[in-house]
Amino acid sequence: MRWRRRMIAFGSGIRRAPSARRWSAEAFQSVHYPILPEVKYVHDGTPGCNDCYHEVVHIRHHSLFTPRDFDISPYFDGG
DSSP: OHHHHHHHHTTTTOOOOOOHHHHHHHHHHHTTOOSSOEEEEEEOOOTTOTTOEEEEEEOOOGGGOOHHHHHHOTTSOOO
């Protein structure tokens, strides 16, 4: 019983190493290369102009990216 408890507890508190996805996202962001930014459209405040918007791009944290984000990013060639 004592050995079983010790084996179950083994590794339960160990933090896993970052994945290749996270390392890739960190590397691209460290050189300011976009992966998949969050884009918001904000009205520019021009009175009477309902179509006057501009894009505000926010860089997401590298830990929030998934492998699919690299696939659908407009900044990477799919071929």
